[in-house]
Amino acid sequence: MILMVVEIINFLILIICVLVGV
Incomplete structure (x- = not known):
């Protein structure tokens, strides 16, 4: 669950x- 938060x-x-950058 925490891993998902990190990815988000x-x-x-x-x-x-x-x-x-734009």
Whole structure:
């Protein structure tokens, strides 16, 4: 369950990085 949360957080961080990159 915790692992799923970590994956979601990493995914959100990736999206933020992409948005900031643009």
